[in-house]
Amino acid sequence: MFNVIIYLGVGILTGLLLHKLTWIPSILERIITTVIYLLLFTLGLRAGLDRAITSQLYTLGLTACLISLFAMAGSIGISWIIYKWIFKSKLNEK
Amino acid sequence: MKSSLIILSVFFSGLFVGAMHVIPGKSNFNDISTFILYALMFLVGVSIGSDKRVWAQFRMMSFRVLIIPVSAIIGTGLGLFVYILLFAFPGTKDVLAIGAGFGYYSLSSIVISKISGETIGIIALLSNIIREVGTLVLAPVLVKYFGKLAPIASGGATTSDTTLPIIVKYSGKEYALGAIVNGVILTLLVPIIIAFIYAF
Numbered sequence: 076m077f078n079v080i081i082y083l084g085v086g087i088l089t090g091l092l093l094h095k096l097t098w099i100p101s102i103l104e105r106i107i108t109t110v111i112y113l114l115l116f117t118l119g120l121r122a123g124l125d126r127a128i129t130s131q132l133y134t135l136g137l138t139a140c141l142i143s144l145f146a147m148a149g150s151i152g153i154s155w156i157i158y159k160w161i162f163k164s165k166l167n168e169k
Numbered sequence: 170m171k172s173s174l175i176i177l178s179v180f181f182s183g184l185f186v187g188a189m190h191v192i193p194g195k196s197n198f199n200d201i202s203t204f205i206l207y208a209l210m211f212l213v214g215v216s217i218g219s220d221k222r223v224w225a226q227f228r229m230m231s232f233r234v235l236i237i238p239v240s241a242i243i244g245t246g247l248g249l250f251v252y253i254l255l256f257a258f259p260g261t262k263d264v265l266a267i268g269a270g271f272g273y274y275s276l277s278s279i280v281i282s283k284i285s286g287e288t289i290g291i292i293a294l295l296s297n298i299i300r301e302v303g304t305l306v307l308a309p310v311l312v313k314y315f316g317k318l319a320p321i322a323s324g325g326a327t328t329s330d331t332t333l334p335i336i337v338k339y340s341g342k343e344y345a346l347g348a349i350v351n352g353v354i355l356t357l358l359v360p361i362i363i364a365f366i367y368a369f
Contacts, residue, residue, distance in 0.1 A: 079207075079210050079364050082214065086213060090215040090219035092214065094221060104216065104284040108210060113205065114209065115180045115206060118279065119180040123186060123188040125187075126182055139267075142264060147304070149247040152244055153247065155316050158317060
């Protein structure tokens with residue numbers, strides 16, 4: 076799946092070369108949104124065709140909730156430590 | 170918030186059409202969607218490369234601002250490891266990849282479903298939408314109890330667009346630049362980190 080990164084990299088280089096064409100970002104935004112909708116529709120479509128998936132949507136939703144809960148709690152915790160640490164060092168400077 | 174509702178309705182209408190069994194077979198979709206995915210990655214790259222604001226942002230930021238995305242990545246990783254210790258489903262790589270979406274639900278769910286299948290792709294879609302909506306809803310509470318960096322860390326890749334207004338409102342204008350840098354860097358890293366997780 077390194078192809079993903081290669082296409083992204085080639086795209087970034089192309090974008091850098093074309094950065095003088097100011098109309099590109101706004102048009103690209105619209106194309107990208109459309110393509111994303113298309114791909115998400117086909118993701119739904121393929122999932123809908125698969126009984127194994129539709130029969131356990133509730134479990135999948137619950138799993139999704141739990142994963143985001145842990146991911147958010149972890150990043151909030153670390154940011155809290157850093158915020159306190161920066162806040163403390165700022166107080167010491169005064 | 171509005172865009173995540175649109176995304177969900179697009180996904181669920183696909184799900185509904187699929188479940189109706191009006192379309193025969195599913196193997197035909199794969200080749201086309203791989204091609205579309207690569208085209209999408211290329212276009213996302215072009216939009217990043219041609220966006221002057223992104224590079225202006227990189228030039229004007231100081232090294233200290235980087236501490237926010239770094240802490241978001243480390244914190245997310247730690248949270249996910251606790252999840253992996255407690256629950257058997259899904260597999261380690263899948264959990265890490267889902268978390269590495271950092272709220273960028275559209276792209277991460279598409280890439281993940283391509284690599285690991287629809288089931289994991291759907292969890293990635295829902296989980297990352299929850300991360301965005303959760304940050305929007307909880308921002309005032311997070312600032313109150315966990316400091317002004319908390320909604321930026323929680324918002325992940327969304328802090329340069331959808332969750333930026335609420336962060337500016339509750340953390341303050343002086344955190345806007347940090348939020349934008351955080352969002353831009355994580356957005357850029359999402360497909361790269363996901364590809365790396367599945368490569369090893």
